[in-house]
Amino acid sequence: MSSLGASKKTSAREKESELLEREDFDAGPSNLDCIEPGLWLGNLTAATDNDVLELHHINHILTVDSCPLPRKITMLPGVKTKFLQVTDIPSEDLLSHFEHTSEFIRTGQEQGAVLVHCYFGVSRSATVVIAYIMKKYELSFEDAFERVKSRRRFVGPNPGFTSQLHLYETMKWQVDKANVQFRMYRLHVAATQVKKVKILPQNCMDVVKSDPSLITVKPEPLVYRCRKCRRIVASASNLLPHIPKERPSWTDKKWSTEDREAMMLCSETYFVEPLAWMSSVTQSLQGKIHCPKCKSKLGSFSWIMGCQCPCGSKISPAFYLVPSKVEWSNMVQNVQVTV
Template sequence: MESRKAKKHGSTSQLLREDFDAGPTNLDCIEPGLWLGNLTAAMDLELLEERKINYILTVDSCPLPRVILSVPSIHNMFIQVTDIPCEDLLSHFEEAYKFIANGQENGVVLVHCYFGISRSATIVIAYFMKKYQISFDEAFERVKKQRRFVGPNKGFEAQLRLYERMGCTINKSNAQFRMFRLKVAADKVRKVKILPQDCLDVVRPDPALITVKPDPLVYRCCRCRRIVASASNLLPHVAREKPTWKNEDWPPVVNNEDKPLCMMTYFIEPLSWMKSVLQSVEGKIYCPKCNSKIGSFSWIMGCQCPCGAKVSPAFYLVPSKVEWSNFVQNVQVTV
């Protein structure tokens, strides 16, 4: 690891911000054209020039100072995240990969966060996983060999392992990824009491709308027979077990005799016809056609099924209020 002590305020190449205390400049060459370091390194103009660094990927709570961002020869990318396990870095892996790959083709890249330990290391590990088609464990060891104190927090490590299970790509139809995004959305709703715009992807399309490939298995309101959910919207659970995207064996399969699915409560994804889930922390779910109460939701508290399984966030339909239908033509209905 290369390091140098921070220069005094009078130095023209050392740019400080008021909350800056990331320690002396330190960075390590992970492979030719790719460096991993701390914030101090990214703010050291002399160092950047020495190493011929012309691409900087910042993974931090705030961007670099304008003086650095305005350097014509340096290309910048900013991913705004804090170093806490519930932050979503996974959704940024693909754009980060493209930036780093392009940077290595056209120069030298520095990936940094505040200390260069967790957030930036996570991005570089994900980059190695995709570039070399290797496992998380192998990518972690390769990066750690070059920078000994790298250590993604537990949440980022779980995201890297999910990335591996998805084949080092972002598969938005993957059940575990969709549940992961739901948890991210719930954490944000907890803070701002409303579903943020950047989490609207967790709200699935209305299954009652006409579609090219309709799901033949749907739930209908018992009273008016309006389609309210499809089988693909179901979030299955096993009695007394809390479903989580971190488990490799989630979602459970229908024909597992050792762990049969519980159907005492129908937990589903939030759907676009559920207008209240966009603006409220919790509430009742009413049929959009006849206004019958068919379920409830809670972004924060979740719900405990009679079987003992705790699901959070929870959007559920009461089995006695809805019925199954398996006629494909019945899906071809407009709201």
């Protein structure tokens, strides 16, 4: 073998040795606690311990971790597993999965017993269980947290997950995609992903709303049109509000709980959600927004830098239309007539 070939093999082995596998870590001894009948919260070791699973009659396992369970567990007869790939950092999105995880836990309880786990059973899995308890008993975050903590004393969702649970409470224990606070939250999640991969990933495409000019049975009565060609470019519901000199935050409950009609909202710039006709927003970090019909420049967007409104408010990410380039109208044009 040539020295070049030998060096390549050595390099390959070195790279393999740098890859971290589950065997490189130690989650400690099996550790799990019964939160309520049929619902257990624990660590990775418990989820991979056949004796523990049999002892507690666990036939459903929800993994909220960066790696899935080994095949020796996922292939066990009579055991159903669900894997949610999440790391324990505040910017991770668990909120969008609460409906699915709660349904899995509910089914697991009805059909036997369910174990929810992450690596240590402290943050990620605890967040999912707290959300389930909130929904099941219609409890506030604080009450649900105390209930779970009374059963497993060292639970502690990270600050990002705690904020998501507060928003879940605000939305009355459901994921309300029309809620302004939730829409701001999803844009925040998408912007974080765009900064990492320089493109809008497929799992964040929900932040791009449908083209408001499309024919529909129930079009919105108030729309914004290109001032030059009159093409509809946004609906009133696509606008994201802000207060002069104040940076809006998805964690601020006032966007969901207060009467926005009574708030002094800024209208110097129209900040909107990304829309399907804005073709470049899914492929670029920032750029100009042009009318899809007449190509007139209507505004700009930036996933990473954001934009400062003339009122002094900093918006990030930002997708804005310049008021002088668009006009509002309450003339319904894109209605589908049904017989």
